[in-house]
Amino acid sequence: xxxxxxxxxxxxxxxxxxxxxxxxxxxxxxxxxxxxxxxxxxxxxxxxxxxxxxxxxxxxxxxxxxxxxxxxxxxxxxxxxxxxxxxxxxxxxxxxxxxxxxxxxxxxxxxxxxxxxxxxxxxxxxxxxxxxxxxxxxxxxxxxxxxxxxxxxxxxxxxxxxxxxxxxxxxxxxxxxxxxxxxxxxxxxxxxxxxxxxxxxxxxxxxxxxxxxxxxxxxxxxxxxxxxxxxxxxxxxxxxxxxxxxxxxxxxxxxxxxxxxxxxxxxxxxxxxxxxxxxxxxxxxxxxxxxxxxxxxxxxxxxxxxxxxxxxxxxxxxxxxxxxxxxxxxxxxxxxxxxxxxxxxxxxxxxxxxxxxxxxxxxxxxxxxxxxxxxxxxxxxxxxxxxxxxxxxxxxxxxxxxxxxxxxxxxxxxxxxxxxxxxxxxxxxxxxxxxxxxxxxxxxxxxxxxxxxxxxxxxxxxxxxxxxxxxxxxxxxxxxxxxxxxxxxxxxxxx
Amino acid sequence: xxxxxxxxxxxxxxxxxxxxxxxxxxxxxxxxxxxxxxxxxxxxxxxxxxxxxxxxxxxxxxxxxxxxxxxxxxxxxxxxxxxxxxxxxxxxxxxxxxxxxxxxxxxxxxxxxxxxxxxxxxxxxxxxxxxxxxxxxxxxxxxxxxxxxxxxxxxxxxxxxxxxxxxxxxxxxxxxxxxxxxxxxxxxxxxxxxxxxxxxxxxxxxxxxxxxxxxxxxxxxxxxxxxxxxxxxxxxxxxxxxxxxxxxxxxxxxxxxxxxxxxxxxxxxxxxxxxxxxxxxxxxxxxxxxxxxxxxxxxxxxxxxxx
Numbered sequence: 001x002x003x004x005x006x007x008x009x010x011x012x013x014x015x016x017x018x019x020x021x022x023x024x025x026x027x028x029x030x031x032x033x034x035x036x037x038x039x040x041x042x043x044x045x046x047x048x049x050x051x052x053x054x055x056x057x058x059x060x061x062x063x064x065x066x067x068x069x070x071x072x073x074x075x076x077x078x079x080x081x082x083x084x085x086x087x088x089x090x091x092x093x094x095x096x097x098x099x100x101x102x103x104x105x106x107x108x109x110x111x112x113x114x115x116x117x118x119x120x121x122x123x124x125x126x127x128x129x130x131x132x133x134x135x136x137x138x139x140x141x142x143x144x145x146x147x148x149x150x151x152x153x154x155x156x157x158x159x160x161x162x163x164x165x166x167x168x169x170x171x172x173x174x175x176x177x178x179x180x181x182x183x184x185x186x187x188x189x190x191x192x193x194x195x196x197x198x199x200x201x202x203x204x205x206x207x208x209x210x211x212x213x214x215x216x217x218x219x220x221x222x223x224x225x226x227x228x229x230x231x232x233x234x235x236x237x238x239x240x241x242x243x244x245x246x247x248x249x250x251x252x253x254x255x256x257x258x259x260x261x262x263x264x265x266x267x268x269x270x271x272x273x274x275x276x277x278x279x280x281x282x283x284x285x286x287x288x289x290x291x292x293x294x295x296x297x298x299x300x301x302x303x304x305x306x307x308x309x310x311x312x313x314x315x316x317x318x319x320x321x322x323x324x325x326x327x328x329x330x331x332x333x334x335x336x337x338x339x340x341x342x343x344x345x346x347x348x349x350x351x352x353x354x355x356x357x358x359x360x361x362x363x364x365x366x367x368x369x370x371x372x373x374x375x376x377x378x379x380x381x382x383x384x385x386x387x388x389x390x391x392x393x394x395x396x397x398x399x400x401x402x403x404x405x406x407x408x409x410x411x412x413x414x415x416x417x418x419x420x421x422x423x424x425x426x427x428x429x430x431x432x433x434x435x436x437x438x439x440x441x442x443x444x445x446x447x448x449x450x451x452x453x454x455x456x457x458x459x460x461x462x463x464x465x466x467x468x469x470x471x472x473x474x475x476x477x478x479x480x481x482x483x484x485x486x487x488x489x490x491x492x493x494x495x
Numbered sequence: 496x497x498x499x500x501x502x503x504x505x506x507x508x509x510x511x512x513x514x515x516x517x518x519x520x521x522x523x524x525x526x527x528x529x530x531x532x533x534x535x536x537x538x539x540x541x542x543x544x545x546x547x548x549x550x551x552x553x554x555x556x557x558x559x560x561x562x563x564x565x566x567x568x569x570x571x572x573x574x575x576x577x578x579x580x581x582x583x584x585x586x587x588x589x590x591x592x593x594x595x596x597x598x599x600x601x602x603x604x605x606x607x608x609x610x611x612x613x614x615x616x617x618x619x620x621x622x623x624x625x626x627x628x629x630x631x632x633x634x635x636x637x638x639x640x641x642x643x644x645x646x647x648x649x650x651x652x653x654x655x656x657x658x659x660x661x662x663x664x665x666x667x668x669x670x671x672x673x674x675x676x677x678x679x680x681x682x683x684x685x686x687x688x689x690x691x692x693x694x695x696x697x698x699x700x701x702x703x704x705x706x707x708x709x710x711x712x713x714x715x716x717x718x719x720x721x722x723x724x725x726x727x728x729x730x731x732x733x734x735x736x737x738x739x740x741x742x743x744x745x746x747x748x749x750x751x752x753x754x755x756x757x758x759x760x761x762x763x764x765x766x767x768x769x770x771x772x773x774x775x776x777x778x779x780x781x782x783x784x785x786x787x788x789x790x791x792x793x794x795x796x797x798x799x800x801x802x
Contacts, residue, residue: 302688323690332688339687341680345748354678354689357671364670407689 002065002194004029004161005050010059012045013182013279014077014394015077019045021217021414022059027162027193032184034204034225035197037214038398038426043197047164048216050195051083052076058454080161084168085423088151090139097122097135100154125153130186144288145176152183156192163187164195169203170423173287199426201230213237244444246459247431249438253462256314257415257446258330260299263308269470272308276415276446281437283461284450285486291470292450295333295357296417299448300332312415326355328415331408335419335450341404342392349388351377352406359411378406383432398429405436415446421449422456434460454483468492502797503741503757506790510761514768521771528650532718533658534763537733538756539711541741542663543593543704544734545755549622549667550700551680551747552607556596556614557708557734562622564588564712569722578638586709592618593705597698611701615731619695622724632721642717652714659710663703664752672702676700680747736783737762761790 005027012020020042027033037043044168048054052073061068063079070076076083090099097118098105122135131149139147148168155163169177173293184194185208196208204211205225212222214235220236221228246437255278263272267292276282286292297303299310301319310317312328319325322332334340342351353371360370375388382402386395392403401421408416418437422430437447437460449459457464464481466474466489474489514521537628540557547554568585572578577749592614599610644651667673678686711730716722741758743750765786769779 300688321690321692322688323692326690334688339682340684343678343748345681346677350674350678354674354686354691357674357691361671364672366669366671366674368669425654 001029003062004060004064006060007046007050008060008062010046010049010061011057012049012054013057016126017394018217020056020193021213022050023217023219024222024298025195025212025219025221026060029161029191029193029196030188031209032188032194032196032207034208034211035195035214036204036211036233036237038428039118041214041426042217043214044166047083047166047195047197050076050081050164051163052081064185071202080159081164082155082160082162083164084148084151084155084166086167086170088147090147090151090154092140093138095136096126096133096142096150097409099139099150100125100157102154104157122153122436125157128182129153129156143176145172145179148172148180149183160192162193162195164197164432166197167199167424169198169200171288177203199424204233205230214324227380237427246456247438248460249442250462251279251441252477253280254444257312258299258448259311259314261309261311263295263305263310265294265298265303265305269298269305269469272472274465274472275474276448278444278446279441280416280462281441281447281449281460282450283464284456284467285454285457285464286467286490288452290467290490292467294470295467296332296334296419296450299325300330300417302332326411326413329413330415330417331411331413332417333404333408333419333421335423337400337404342400344393345391347371347389347391348379348384348386348395348403348406351392351403352378352388352410355407356411374410375406378409382406382409382436391469398425401425401429401433405433415448416440416445417448417450420452422451428454454486458483458486466490502793503754503761503790506662506793507757507761507764510764510768514771518768520772521768524648525647526771528648528653530763530767531653531656532762533767534759535652536711536715536718537730537737537762538656539659539714540708540730540760540781541734541737541755541759542659542752543707544731544738545741545743545750545752546663546667546676547607548701548735548738548743548745549747549750550676550697551610551683552600552697552700553735553745554701554704555608555611556592556618557704558727558730559618559622560589560592560614560705560708561698561712561715561730562724563592563618563625564709565716565722565726566626566631567620568713568716569634569734570625572638573631581638582713585713586706589705589707589709589712590702593702593708594698595646595750596705597701598761600701603693610793619724626695626722626724630721630723634717639717639720642714652718655710655714659707659719660752660756663707667752670679672696677748680749682748686723733762734785736768740787742794758790761786773802 003026005023007023010020010023013309023042023046025046035043045054047451049056052070052075055071061070064184068079087145095256100122101118105113106121108114110344120136126133133146133149139150168180172180188194198204208225210224211228213220213233237363254337256275257278258276261273272295274282284292298305301322301324310319317328320378338344349371356374360366360374372388379388382405383400384399386399392400421433425433449457449461462478463487464476465472466486468490476485520526543557544554564585567588568581571581571584596611596614599605600607641651646654675686675691677689679693679697683693715726737759738755739745740761741754742802744752765783766779769782
């Protein structure tokens with residue numbers, strides 16, 4: 001049987017980087033093909049070439065045995081290629097049906113929408129896909145997983161033969177993940193070929209048949225998953241043996257750095273109390289919407305609290321702005337680094353120097369090269385794959401995260417808030433981040449770590465606080481914490 | 496970035512070459528100085544516009560602030576106030592209007608379009624009320640030398656323009672304030688979370704724009720020997736055009752003053768050339784509109800291929 005897609009010798013270069021250097025990929029009807037690789041390995045670039053977002057420099061693309069030129073997203077759509085990105089492109093005020101058929105709704109004469117046919121067509125499509133959704137529900141009332149289903153339904157209307165999913169489960173609960181995987185199984189039965197990009201290795205074996213690993217713009221391997229172990233995959237991606245996933249080094253807790261008492265913010269947080277000592281990692285667990293990021297933002301001065309107090313180094317504080325918190329030595333690595341962590345159009349050095357303008361400047365003027373001199377050792381130390389004069393938008397996700405870290409390392413921060421520090425970051429970079437956390441605690445800093453990955457939280461924390469609906473439900477020492485106990489507290493069950 | 500700036504410079508060169516071929520009067524020293532002088536006012540206003548647009552905003556009130564600063568200046572000079580006092584008052588009026596714009600945007604949370612649209616009407620109205628709609632004309636030689644004087648063969652307005660560009664370029668590229676202008680335009684929330692006082696700096700950015708309008712008003716009033724409450728009409732559009740032709744993105748976060756200066760020169764040379772060629776002022780509007788759209792279109796296409 002001819003493969004539904006063959007990509008041969010795909011090459012793509014950007015100024016200063018060869019993103020793809022002769023990559024091949026073959027896709028069969030009805031298979032789930034896992035695409036793995038570190039950040040910056042070339043996965044996204046390859047998929048953007050397939051979807052018409054980028055144009056390849058060299059190589060051939062064959063769809064259903066015919067050579068094709070994909071010049072634009074339109075060409076890709078016409079060939080039955082669909083991509084579901086991490087960020088959903090839906091309109092909350094419109095109904096499920098309107099979203100699915102946006103711009104393609106059945107009409108009467110003169111372009112008036114035929115609501116009856118629209119509703120019928122949507123029901124038909126949703127039933128076909130085994131989705132239990134009503135066409136008339138406003139999208140805004142749906143959960144994230146349901147919205148993702150709508151996005152998939154939208155992608156699959158018309159003739160879709162290839163579906164690319166980029167980390168579809170990163171924001172889903174485990175039950176929602178089950179629903180998604182059931183849907184994927186139904187799609188493959190209908191002959192749809194799926195390219196699935198993920199950093200979660202457990203998912204790879206649950207749904208995948210074959211796997212391709214990219215590294216530094218080249219394909220390292222393609223093989224059936226039955227022939228390859230997790231350890232081998234990790235080694236192929238990182239090209240270095242990963243012994244211990246969590247290289248945690250414990251330090252004896254020192255003096256108290258941060259004390260939070262009865263902190264509250266209407267609709268988000270109530271009665272939060274805890275403390276953080278020097279040398280300690282305090283993990284914060286909880287489901288989406290439990291108030292973890294809200295807590296991080298209040299401590300970092302990004303949002304105001306309604307009640308309660310925050311003490312830094314034994315002194316009462318009142319953060320009105322992020323600048324107040326930074327002055328007290330607090331550094332936030334926000335959950336969404338593109339939206340809150342970095343200015344994409346500025347260089348690595350200028351991003352690094354952004355919080356330190358006042359210190360670097362001589363009566364308002366920045367001495368020539370002062371930002372580069374500040375960033376240079378940090379870029380080297382964190383092994384950011386970039387020069388200080390490169391624009392941040394050209395960096396991969398893992399390297400961008402390092403730049404956000406570098407912003408605070410360039411100052412005198414000693415209370416760090418890591419909000420999902422390893423989300424969308426590859427295995428190798430994850431370990432670098434863990435080692436860095438060790439270095440920080442060894443030097444007397446304290447870390448608050450928010451993470452949705454329980455193994456990471458259990459592996460790296462000295463203590464774990466579990467949040468549920470804006471409150472702290474439970475606290476565990478590293479020795480007492482198990483995935484089951486943390487999870488049941490996060491779900492609000494009695495432990 | 497470099498390729499794009501080069502593109503506008505080439506555009507200016509081609510434009511000059513065409514005009515040189517079509518009319519012998521274009522490439523004379525006196526005409527070129529004339530172009531520079533006519534360009535200077537729009538170019539100065541466009542400096543403030545560049546600060547505002549790079550920071551992700553827009554300032555529609557610049558023309559009205561030119562008028563209001565101008566009539567305050569004129570009235571004080573005619574009232575016998577010392578030159579320094581009148582100039583300071585004109586600058587203060589510009590600064591005040593700009594800061595008010597900035598506060599409405601950054602503290603009040605209004606979209607820049609709305610805040611400055613309001614100021615556009617209020618400042619224009621204030622200028623008309625203040626003068627009862629009549630121009631204030633006739634000033635002494637000392638003040639007028641700001642327009643009629645020259646250093647060597649360079650006319651005073653051009654000297655002012657060059658001075659303003661050099662100072663503003665240093666501010667935009669070499670100071671923390673300049674960095675924050677780009678950072679705020681690129682990602683306001685990330686900039687705030689980095690501890691930058693975003694509200695303060697945004698307010699100051701509109702203040703800069705107000706001051707530039709006031710400087711333009713001083714040069715304009717000296718040149719015309721008259722301060723008119725209806726001066727500066729449509730200046731906002733010329734300044735936006737110069738900025739955008741110069742490669743500054745309306746989305747904010749990028750742009751240079753060198754680009755804006757070239758953009759302003761393109762507009763000035765085009766007007767001058769069309770006049771020399773005897774093209775009617777009605778037809779000129781069509782040509783200028785076409786050039787603005789064409790320049791930005793070329794820029795957009797180039798950018799798309801850059802990815």
